[in-house]
Each structure stands twice: as C-alpha cells, then as structure tokens.
Amino acid sequence: MTNNKYVLNWIEEMAAMTKPDKIVWIDGTEEQAEALRAEACSTGEMIKLNQELLPNCYLHRTAVNDVARVEGRTYICTEKKEDAGNINNWMAPAEMKEKLFKLYRGSMKGRTMYVIPYSMGVVGSDFAKYGIELTDSIYVVLNMLIMTRVGVNVLEALGDSPDYIKGLHARADIDEENRYITHFPETNEIMSVNSGYGGNVLLGKKCFALRIASYLGRKEGWMAEHMLILGVEYPNGDIKYITAAFPSACGKTNLAMLIPPAIYREKGYKVWCVGDDIAWLRVNKEDGKLYAVNPENGFFGVAPGTNEKSNPNALHTCMRDTIFTNVVHNTENNTVWWEGLDNNPPTPGNAIDWQGRPWDCTKFDKKDKSTCGAHPNSRFTALAKNCPCISSEFNSLKGVPVSAIVFGGRRAKTAPLVYQSFDWKHGSFVGSIMASETTAAAAGAVGVVRRDPMAMRPFVGYNMGDYWKHWVEMGKVIPNAPKIFHVNWFRTDDEGHFIWPGFGDNLRVLDWILARCEDKVDAVETAIGYVPKAEDINIEGLEDITLDTIKELLTVDKASWLEDVQNIKEFYALVGDRVPAEMYEELAALEARLNA
Numbered sequence: 215m216t217n218n219k220y221v222l223n224w225i226e227e228m229a230a231m232t233k234p235d236k237i238v239w240i241d242g243t244e245e246q247a248e249a250l251r252a253e254a255c256s257t258g259e260m261i262k263l264n265q266e267l268l269p270n271c272y273l274h275r276t277a278v279n280d281v282a283r284v285e286g287r288t289y290i291c292t293e294k295k296e297d298a299g300n301i302n303n304w305m306a307p308a309e310m311k312e313k314l315f316k317l318y319r320g321s322m323k324g325r326t327m328y329v330i331p332y333s334m335g336v337v338g339s340d341f342a343k344y345g346i347e348l349t350d351s352i353y354v355v356l357n358m359l360i361m362t363r364v365g366v367n368v369l370e371a372l373g374d375s376p377d378y379i380k381g382l383h384a385r386a387d388i389d390e391e392n393r394y395i396t397h398f399p400e401t402n403e404i405m406s407v408n409s410g411y412g413g414n415v416l417l418g419k420k421c422f423a424l425r426i427a428s429y430l431g432r433k434e435g436w437m438a439e440h441m442l443i444l445g446v447e448y449p450n451g452d453i454k455y456i457t458a459a460f461p462s463a464c465g466k467t468n469l470a471m472l473i474p475p476a477i478y479r480e481k482g483y484k485v486w487c488v489g490d491d492i493a494w495l496r497v498n499k500e501d502g503k504l505y506a507v508n509p510e511n512g513f514f515g516v517a518p519g520t521n522e523k524s525n526p527n528a529l530h531t532c533m534r535d536t537i538f539t540n541v542v543h544n545t546e547n548n549t550v551w552w553e554g555l556d557n558n559p560p561t562p563g564n565a566i567d568w569q570g571r572p573w574d575c576t577k578f579d580k581k582d583k584s585t586c587g588a589h590p591n592s593r594f595t596a597l598a599k600n601c602p603c604i605s606s607e608f609n610s611l612k613g614v615p616v617s618a619i620v621f622g623g624r625r626a627k628t629a630p631l632v633y634q635s636f637d638w639k640h641g642s643f644v645g646s647i648m649a650s651e652t653t654a655a656a657a658g659a660v661g662v663v664r665r666d667p668m669a670m671r672p673f674v675g676y677n678m679g680d681y682w683k684h685w686v687e688m689g690k691v692i693p694n695a696p697k698i699f700h701v702n703w704f705r706t707d708d709e710g711h712f713i714w715p716g717f718g719d720n721l722r723v724l725d726w727i728l729a730r731c732e733d734k735v736d737a738v739e740t741a742i743g744y745v746p747k748a749e750d751i752n753i754e755g756l757e758d759i760t761l762d763t764i765k766e767l768l769t770v771d772k773a774s775w776l777e778d779v780q781n782i783k784e785f786y787a788l789v790g791d792r793v794p795a796e797m798y799e800e801l802a803a804l805e806a807r808l809n810a
C-alpha cells in the first residue's frame with residue numbers, strides 16, 4: 215500500500231522480531247472490517263449482538279486482570295531522566311527496549327500482524343498527525359477503525375516522509391507482571407505489550423494524542439490536552455466554544471453531550487459536541503484566538519451511569535456501529551446492560567457478567583463492587599458521526615475558537631461549584647493545583663484525593679514542571695486568550711449525596727462562564743478567584759435547589775484551602791526543580807490572600 219521506505223523497513227524489523235504468520239494491511243474499507251468482525255466472532259473474541267436492536271454492535275470481554283489503564287506500568291523513556299520528570303515512570307530507552315524486545319520476540323507466532331495506518335485529526339489538515347499501529351489484536355483494529363481515521367489515504371498523505379508515530383502492540387500473554395505501556399517521545403515511538411484493554415492498546419488515543427503529542431506540542435508551540443470541546447448555541451444562533459479538562463471518569467463525555475434543561479431548551483439553547491476526551495489547541499494567526507480540534511473520530515466512553523436521563527445523546531450514539539467492552543450480556547434478547555442503564559437488569563439465567571460468568575442481579579449490593587454485572591470501567595466505542603448532537607465543525611480543518619477553558623475535579627469539599635481565575639497565568643496555576651478523587655478508569659484504589667494537574671497527570675509525555683512552563687508561555691503568544699475557570703460538580707452534603715444536580719443542569723454554570731467571557735455579568739472577588747453572585751446562577755425550574763444551596767456551593771472555606779495549600783507545596787516539591795517560578799509566585803499570592 216506504500217513505498218515509504220521508513221515505514222516498510224520498520225515493519226520488516228518489527229515482524230522479524232515478533233514473527234507473525236502473516237501481515238495484513240488495514241485499508242479502511244467496510245469489506246475488510248466486516249471480514250475481521252466475522253473472524254473475531256468465529257473465535258469468540260467478539261459476540262455479535264442483536265442486529266435489529268443494535269445494528270453492527272458487538273460485545274468484547276477483556277481478561278479479568280486487564281480492565282483499565284495501568285499507570286504504574288506506563289513509562290516515558292527519554293534519554294535523560296529529568297526530561298520525563300518525577301511524576302512519570304522513567305527508564306532509559308535502550309534499557310526499556312532490551313526488556314521489551316525479549317517480551318516481543320516471537321510473540322506473534324501463529325498470529326497475524328495488522329498494520330493500521332491512521333490519522334489523528336482530519337487527513338491533510340494542518341492539525342493532523344499520522345501514526346501506524348502494528349497489532350496482533352482484531353479488537354484493537356476494529357476499535358481503531360472507530361476511534362481514528364484509518365485508511366490508504368493516510369499513507370498517501372504521509373508520502374515518503376519519516377514523520378509518523380510508530381506504534382507496536384502485542385498481546386503476548388496478557389501477563390500483568392510483564393505489562394508495559396511505553397513512550398519514546400524523542401524518537402516518535404510507542405510500545406505496548408501484555409494488555410488488550412482500551413487506553414493501553416488503542417495507541418492513537420492517550421499514548422499518541424496526549425503523551426507523544428504533548429511533547430510535540432511543546433516543541434512546536436501548540437498544546438495537546440485531556441479536554442472535551444463543546445459549543446453552546448444561543449437562541450440568536452451564535453455559538454461559543456468551551457474546552458474542559460476533567461480527570462478520567464469525571465464527566466467529560468457527559469458534559470460534551472449535555473441536553474439543556476427545559477427552561478433553556480424552550481428559549482432555543484442547544485449544545486453541540488466537538489469532542490469528549492482530547493483537544494489539540496493552536497493559536498490562529500488571523501484572529502489571535504486559540505482554536506481547538508478533536509483529533510479522534512469516535513468516543514471510548516464509560517458505560518455505567520449512561521442512561522436516557524443522564525446522557526441520552528451518548529446512549530443513542532452507541533445504539534449502532536458500537537463495540538461494548540466488559541458490560542453485561544443479556545442473553546434473552548442478545549443485548550447489553552450496565553449498572554445505571556435502567557431498572558430492568560436481565561434476570562438470573564439470562565445474564566452473563568463482564569467476567570463471562572452467570573450473573574444474578576438480585577445479589578447486587580451497591581457497596582460491593584464485586585457484585586456488579588458490568589465492570590465500573592466498562593466502555594462503549596462508538597462513532598462520533600452517530601452522535602445526535604455532533605457539531606457541524608467536527609471535521610473542520612481549522613478547528614473552533616475557544617472562549618473558555620474549564621478545569622474541574624471530583625471534590626467532596628473545598629472546591630466551589632465554579633470560580634474564575636484572575637488571568638491566564640493564575641489560570642495556569644489553577645490547572646496545576648487541580649485535585650480529584652481517583653476513579654475506576656485506572657487500576658488502583660478508588661476515591662482517594664490526588665493532585666491531577668490539568669487532568670494530565672497520567673498523560674504528560676515530559677517533565678510536569680516543563681509542561682506548566684509551556685502553559686505559562688502559551689499565554690504570552692495568544693493575543694485573544696480564552697478565560698480560565700474551575701468547576702466542581704461533585705460537592706457532597708453530610709450524608710455524602712451530591713448537592714448539585716449536575717449533567718444537563720451544568721449548562722447553568724456554563725451560561726455564567728460564557729457571560730463572564732463577554733463581560734455580561736459581575737462576580738465577587740475572593741482569595742481563590744472570581745466567584746458568581748449566587749443570584750447569577752440560574753436556578754429556574756430546579757427542584758430542591760434554592761438560593762441558599764447555591765450560596766453553600768459557592769463558599770470558599772479558608773481553613774480547608776489553607777490545608778490544600780500545604781498539600782500543594784508538597785506536590786510542587788515532588789514535581790521538583792522545574793516547577794516554574796510563576797507557579798510559586800501564584801501559590802505565595804494565594805496563601806497571602808487566604809491569610810489576609
């Protein structure tokens with residue numbers, strides 16, 4: 215399919231090491247995809263679901279030990295350790311490759327190596343970057359066909375150039391002790407072994423579009439961020455765009471596809487989704503604004519909790535052309551189910567859980583995750599073009615102009631519903647001090663507060679301190695920079711219930727944010743930033759939420775913030791000596807304001 219010698223030589227080398235029985239090039243045609251689906255079904259790798267209810271939908275179960283990203287086994291391999299920084303795991307490239315090559319050697323014997331030429335971004339656009347993933351997994355091929363733009367046209371666009379990201383994935387033995395997700399940003403390489411799960415193996419996503427791309431962005435003067443992109447359409451037809459960075463499983467997909475509350479819908483408000491996970495941002499020379507594109511082609515969304523009320527758009531998106539991973543199989547009608555879909559789980563005898571065992575929904579206990587039918591990090595892989603609210607700018611070559619950047623985390627206390635930073639530098643600081651309770655999206659304990667700067671802690675492909683410096687520097691070259699905000703949908707009351715209704719009602723907060731961007735509404739200056747006047751958050755039509763609730767949600771408790779400041783100091787010390795001076799200035803200023 216190509217004469218590019220950089221591509222051909224590399225594939226030859228990788229095949230000589232992994233020893234596949236054959237090599238198949240993925241051309242992006244429907245015929246080839248269909249043949250692969252049939253093959254995967256014949257071996258049990260995938261299950262074809264009810265084609266009347268769920269046309270072109272399939273179910274896949276991963277190994278029980280392989281259900282989420284593994285941050286402890288994710289490495290940034292730069293020549294110098296300082297360039298990866300203290301937040302990343304590091305190993306010297308030569309040492310890591312020696313270790314990996316042993317695991318790869320002969321690992322594809324008896325198997326097929328698939329060659330996937332793919333593009334992150336619209337093929338041929340200024341934003342686009344190309345990659346080739348070699349994998350021995352049909353599941354990976356079929357997911358990449360949804361999540362990225364795959365095909366011969368990518369190779370045509372690449373031509374004779376060596377400028378592509380090399381990705382090698384082998385399932386090997388799915389051995390968690392020898393699982394490695396490794397990145398070589400200095401040589402544009404990604405190597406993944408012993409996993410078959412999502413972010414570990416769909417190398418275009420977190421590995422390329424965030425870890426490698428963040429490194430390239432710094433080198434080339436742009437940004438790769440863990441952000442959704444949405445457009446709010448006003449009754450007069452104006453559309454304003456917002457990007458938002460929340461940690462994994464903290465609400466990006468939900469916010470990106472939100473349906474406005476009735477009182478907004480009746481007035482004519484609409485929300486359009488441009489992306490739900492990753493944004494690539496560049497300064498536009500003509501108007502000096504920051505423009506965003508979503509480099510992906512689909513959604514790899516969290517299934518549990520997705521329902522007709524919380525996220526109808528996501529639900530409709532995954533009613534066709536979708537691969538479900540680790541959800542419940544309803545064998546009565548050959549469909550799928552997950553916790554929080556509806557109140558009708560498949561009855562005992564008709565249900566297979568995510569581990570492939572018979573599942574008894576009557577034994578379900580909210581407090582015991584082991585009784586779940588679907589894994590808490592079970593996912594759907596669905597095409598963006600099937601989303602009812604996909605933006606008409608989804609395939610735009612130049613992207614959409616960003617009015618506001620929103621950071622957010624899962625904080626039971628401390629962080630108010632929303633606040634605005636004083637300026638870009640302070641906004642970068644606000645991003646750097648983000649914290650959130652951990653979720654099931656990564657292996658490890660759930661519900662522990664940890665600092666997750668810009669929601670990028672697991673995804674920055676270089677030194678975190680240098681990344682913050684890049685943020686500060688970008689502010690100086692964006693003449694019409696977006697305003698920066700912070701939100702928290704997850705404050706809880708004394709019984710641990712979320713106070714704010716969230717989901718569609720989050721538009722009420724976005725409405726205030728955009729009004730601030732247009733200088734249409736006042737705010738109260740506090741130690742941490744500008745907070746809304748309670749009466750400026752529209753609560754019309756909300757049951758149970760009064761002006762007092764909003765006041766409570768907006769309180770800034772100085773004592774808990776001062777506690778946070780101590781924790782931030784420790785975190786900055788951990789990040790190390792490349793934390794930019796600007797961040798320490800902001801931290802000192804925050805502490806002084808809190809003590810004033």
Ligand code: GTP
Binds near residue numbers: 460467
């Ligand atoms: P990744 O795909 O892992 O990056 O996750 P994400 O940030 O896209 O998170 P997603 O939108 O899938 O939401 C994850 C979980 O948060 C789901 O269980 C949602 O039901 C829940 N959630 C999302 N938005 C809200 C909200 O506004 N309020 C509350 N209380 N929960 C929410």
Ligand code: SPV
Binds near residue numbers: 412514656
């Ligand atoms: C995340 O964990 O942020 C995800 C899922 O979006 S994964 O692709 O597995 O990283």
Ligand code: MN
Binds near residue numbers: 440461491
């Ligand atoms: Mn994500």
